[in-house]
Amino acid sequence: MSNGQNERREMTGAEMVVQALIDNGVKHVFGYPGGAVLPIYDEIFQQDQLEHILVRHEQGAGHAAEGYARSTGKAGVMLVTSGPGATNAVTPLQDALMDSIPLVCLTGQVPTTLIGSDGFQECDTVGITRPCTKHNWLVKDVNDLARTIHEAFHVATTGRPGPVVVDIPKDVQFAKGVYVSPQTAPRTSYHPQVQGDLDKIKAAVELMAGARKPILYTGGGVVNAGTEASHLLRELVELSGFPITSTLMGLGAYPASGKNWLGMLGMHGTYEANMAMHDCDVMVCVGARFDDRITGRLNAFSPNSKKIHIDIDPSSINKNVHIDIGIIGDCGRVLEDMVRLWRATVKPDKKALYPWWEQIARWRARDSLAYKPNPDVIMPQYAIQRLFELTKDKDTYITTEVGQHQMWAAQHFHFDKPNRWMTSGGLGTMGYGLPAALGVQVAHPDALVIDIAGDASVQMTIQEMSAAVQHNAPIKIFILNNQYMGMVRQWQQLLHGNRLSHSYTEAMPDFVKLAEAYGCHGIRCDKPDELDGAIAEMISVNKPVLFDCRVATLANCFPMIPSGKAHNEMLLPDEATDEAVANAIDAKGRELV
Amino acid sequence: MNAQLQPTGSAYFIAKDETKPEKHTLSVLVDNEPGVLARVIGLFSGRGYNIESLTVSETEHETHLSRITIVTSGTPGVLEQIKHQLERIVPVHRVVDLTVRSHELGQERPLERELALVKVAGTGVSRVEALRLADAFRAHVVDANTEHFIFQITGKSSKIDQFIGIMRPLGLVEICRTGVAAMNRGAQGM
Numbered sequence: 001m002s003n004g005q006n007e008r009r010e011m012t013g014a015e016m017v018v019q020a021l022i023d024n025g026v027k028h029v030f031g032y033p034g035g036a037v038l039p040i041y042d043e044i045f046q047q048d049q050l051e052h053i054l055v056r057h058e059q060g061a062g063h064a065a066e067g068y069a070r071s072t073g074k075a076g077v078m079l080v081t082s083g084p085g086a087t088n089a090v091t092p093l094q095d096a097l098m099d100s101i102p103l104v105c106l107t108g109q110v111p112t113t114l115i116g117s118d119g120f121q122e123c124d125t126v127g128i129t130r131p132c133t134k135h136n137w138l139v140k141d142v143n144d145l146a147r148t149i150h151e152a153f154h155v156a157t158t159g160r161p162g163p164v165v166v167d168i169p170k171d172v173q174f175a176k177g178v179y180v181s182p183q184t185a186p187r188t189s190y191h192p193q194v195q196g197d198l199d200k201i202k203a204a205v206e207l208m209a210g211a212r213k214p215i216l217y218t219g220g221g222v223v224n225a226g227t228e229a230s231h232l233l234r235e236l237v238e239l240s241g242f243p244i245t246s247t248l249m250g251l252g253a254y255p256a257s258g259k260n261w262l263g264m265l266g267m268h269g270t271y272e273a274n275m276a277m278h279d280c281d282v283m284v285c286v287g288a289r290f291d292d293r294i295t296g297r298l299n300a301f302s303p304n305s306k307k308i309h310i311d312i313d314p315s316s317i318n319k320n321v322h323i324d325i326g327i328i329g330d331c332g333r334v335l336e337d338m339v340r341l342w343r344a345t346v347k348p349d350k351k352a353l354y355p356w357w358e359q360i361a362r363w364r365a366r367d368s369l370a371y372k373p374n375p376d377v378i379m380p381q382y383a384i385q386r387l388f389e390l391t392k393d394k395d396t397y398i399t400t401e402v403g404q405h406q407m408w409a410a411q412h413f414h415f416d417k418p419n420r421w422m423t424s425g426g427l428g429t430m431g432y433g434l435p436a437a438l439g440v441q442v443a444h445p446d447a448l449v450i451d452i453a454g455d456a457s458v459q460m461t462i463q464e465m466s467a468a469v470q471h472n473a474p475i476k477i478f479i480l481n482n483q484y485m486g487m488v489r490q491w492q493q494l495l496h497g498n499r500l501s502h503s504y505t506e507a508m509p510d511f512v513k514l515a516e517a518y519g520c521h522g523i524r525c526d527k528p529d530e531l532d533g534a535i536a537e538m539i540s541v542n543k544p545v546l547f548d549c550r551v552a553t554l555a556n557c558f559p560m561i562p563s564g565k566a567h568n569e570m571l572l573p574d575e576a577t578d579e580a581v582a583n584a585i586d587a588k589g590r591e592l593v
Numbered sequence: 594m595n596a597q598l599q600p601t602g603s604a605y606f607i608a609k610d611e612t613k614p615e616k617h618t619l620s621v622l623v624d625n626e627p628g629v630l631a632r633v634i635g636l637f638s639g640r641g642y643n644i645e646s647l648t649v650s651e652t653e654h655e656t657h658l659s660r661i662t663i664v665t666s667g668t669p670g671v672l673e674q675i676k677h678q679l680e681r682i683v684p685v686h687r688v689v690d691l692t693v694r695s696h697e698l699g700q701e702r703p704l705e706r707e708l709a710l711v712k713v714a715g716t717g718v719s720r721v722e723a724l725r726l727a728d729a730f731r732a733h734v735v736d737a738n739t740e741h742f743i744f745q746i747t748g749k750s751s752k753i754d755q756f757i758g759i760m761r762p763l764g765l766v767e768i769c770r771t772g773v774a775a776m777n778r779g780a781q782g783m
Contacts, residue, residue, distance in 0.1 A: 135684075
C-alpha cells in the first residue's frame with residue numbers, strides 16, 4: 001500500500017479503512033474481530049504498517065486505546081464488530097466522553113440491505129452511541145468512507161477532545177470506491193474556538209494581579225492542551241507566586257515537587273487545597289469543570305472569590321458555578337497570552353501574598369494525608385509511598401482502577417510530568433486500569449507501566465492479562481488487596497450504619513496462581529518489611545506481573561468532604577473516629593452519592 | 594457569588610433554581626443529515642430540558658441546511674446551557690435565541706406563527722356557526738362535504754388555541770398543528 005498521496009485511488013472500503021488509519025498517523029489499533037469486520041481484518045492481515053493489538057473483550061480495547069491516547073496525546077483507535085462488539089464499547093466511549101479523551105472507534109455493521117431487519121449481531125450502533133460520543137457516523141456509501149474517517153479523527157482530536165464512532169456496514173467494506181486523502185476541507189459547522197478573547201484575558205490578568213488570596217485550580221484540560229500548556233502553567237505559577245491545586249485528571253501538569261503545589265483538591269483532596277479554595281479571593285480555573293466531586297456543597301463553594309474560568313468548551317462555563325470572567329479557548333493558547341501579558345503589565349509584588357502563604361502553611365501543618373503506621377500490617381498508603389519511592393527515578397506511568405486505591409494513589413504517588421497518570425475520573429469505571437496499562441505499554445514499550453488496582457476492580461477486566469502476555473507488554477498490576485470493595489464499604493460505614501451489604505470480596509482468587517495460569521509472574525506480600533524487596537522483584541521481572549499486596553483490610557480513605565458538606569467541613573484522618581464517621585453525613589446527605 | 598444559593602443537600606446539586614423560568618424560542622441551523630434531529634431531541638431529553646414545540650424542515654436545498662425552531666422554557670442559566678449544549682453538536686451551524694435577540698432589538702418577542710388543520714363535523718346550526726366563526730378567524734376551508742369542514746388557520750399559537758376552543762362544542766373531530774415557525778422582525782437575518 002502506498003503512503004498517503006493526494007491522488008484519488010480506487011479501492012475497497014476495507015482497504016480504505018486501513019489506508020485512512022495510516023494516513024492519520026495511526027500505528028496501533030486495539031480490537032477484536034467478528035463477522036461484520038472480517039474484510040477489514042483481512043486487510044490488516046495483508047500489511048505491516050498498522051499493528052493490531054488483540055484484546056480479550058471489547059471494553060478492554062476501549063480502555064487500552066484510552067490509556068494509549070492519554071499517555072501520548074494522540075488519538076486512540078479501537079476496532080470492533082457489530083452488535084455485541086459495539087455494545088461492549090459503550091463503557092469506554094462514555095468514559096472517554098467524560099474525561100475528554102480522543103478515541104476513534106470503528107465498528108462493523110450488518111450490510112446496508114439488512115439494517116433494520118433485526119439481523120444477526122445487528123444493533124442500532126449510531127443510536128446507542130449517540131449520547132456517549134462527541135459525534136458518530138453510519139457510512140452507507142463507500143465513496144463517503146475515507147472522508148468520514150478523516151473527519152472522525154479531526155473531530156476526536158480538536159476542540160474539546162472526545163470519542164467518535166464510525167459504523168461501517170459489511171457491504172460498504174467490500175464495495176469499491178474512490179479514496180480521498182485527509183487534506184479535504186473540514187465541514188463548516190465545526191470550528192472550535194482556540195484563541196481566547198484578549199480583552200477578557202487582560203481583565204483576568206488585572207484581577208489576578210490585585211489578588212491577595214489567589215489560587216490556581218487546574219484540570220485535565222491542561223494535560224489535553226499538550227506539554228507546552230504544562231510548561232506555560234509552570235511559568236505562570238513561577239511569575240505570579242500563586243498556590244496551585246489540581247483535579248484528579250490534571251495531576252502532573254504542575255509538578256508535585258513544585259513549591260507552590262497544594263496537592264489535589266476535592267472530596268479526597270488535601271486540607272490545604274480545599275481550605276484555600278474556600279477562602280480565596282481570586283480563583284483561576286484552567287481546564288477543569290467544577291465537577292461535584294470538586295465543589296462540595298455548591299452554595300458554600302468558595303463564597304468570597306471572583307472566579308476566572310478558562311475552558312475550550314463554552315458549555316462548561318457557568319454550568320455549575322457562576323463565573324466572573326469566562327475565557328473560551330485552548331488552555332495552552334490562553335496561558336501563553338496570560339504569561340505574556342503578566343510579564344508586560346504586572347509588577348511582581350510577591351510580598352503581598354505572604355500572609356496568604358502563612359495561612360496555607362498553617363493548614364498544611366494539619367498534615368491531612370497522615371495515617372497511623374503499622375509495623376505488622378501493610379497500610380495501603382505506605383504501599384503507595386514505597387511504590388513511589390522505588391519507581392520515581394524510572395520512566396514510570398501509572399494507571400488506576402476506581403475506588404480507595406485510586407484516591408490513595410492520587411494522594412501519595414507524586415507526578416512531576418503530564419501524561420503520566422491515567423485514571424477514570426468522570427465516569428469512575430472499575431476495570432479501567434488494567435487494559436489502560438496495556439495501552440500505555442504498547443505506546444511506551446520500554447517504560448515501567450504500573451496499574452495501581454483494587455482487588456475488586458481488577459477482576460472486572462482481568463482477562464486482559466492474557467492480551468498483555470500475548471503482546472509482550474510487561475505491565476505491573478499492583479493490587480492493594482483489602483478483600484473489600486473498599487470505597488463501597490467506606491460509604492456503607494458513613495451512610496448505612498456499618499451494614500456491609502455485599503461489599504466483601506468472597507471467594508477471592510489466588511492472584512499468584514492466577515498470574516501463573518496466565519503465564520505472568522505472581523508476587524504476594526503481606527509484611528511491611530518485605531515490601532521493598534517485593535516491589536524491586538516486580539520491577540525487575542520482564543513480563544506482566546500480578547502483585548497481590550495484602551493491606552490493612554479496614555483502612556479508610558481520608559481526608560474526605562462528606563456529601564452535602566463544604567470545603568471547610570472536611571473530615572480529617574485524626575478526627576475520623578468511628579463515631580465521627582457514623583455521624584458525618586446527615587439525613588439529607590444520605591440521598592447523595 | 595454563586596448562581597444557586599439555596600441549600601441542596603446533594604452532592605449532585607440538582608438544585609432548585611428559584612429564578613423564574615422563561616419561555617424562549619430558539620432557531621437552530623443544522624446540516625440536514627441522518628440523525629441530526631435525534632441528536633437535538635436526545636440532548637433535550639438526556640439533559641432534562643423542556644420542549645414545548647419543535648418544527649424542522651430543510652430550508653436551503655443546495656447546501657442541505659435545515660432550520661429547527663424550538664420553543665423551550667427554563668431559567669436564564671438553563672437557557673444559556675441549552676444554547677451552548679446545542680452548539681456542541683457537530684452538525685449544528687448556529688443557534689440563535691430569538692427571544693433574547695428580539696429584546697436586543699427593542700421588541701417584546703420574535704415573530705412566531707403556526708399553522709393548524711382543524712376538522713369539524715356537524716350539520717344544521719352548528720355547521721353554519723362553525724363556518725361563520727372560521728371566517729371571523731380568517732381560517733380557510735381546504736376540504737368540505739355536506740357533513741364536515743377542514744379549516745386551515747394560521748397565526749399566533751394563542752389565536753389557534755382560541756379557535757380550537759371555540760370549535761370544540763361545534764363538532765371538533767381532529768386537529769393537526771405544525772408547531773411554531775419563528776424569526777426576528779427587521780431586515781437582518783439570523
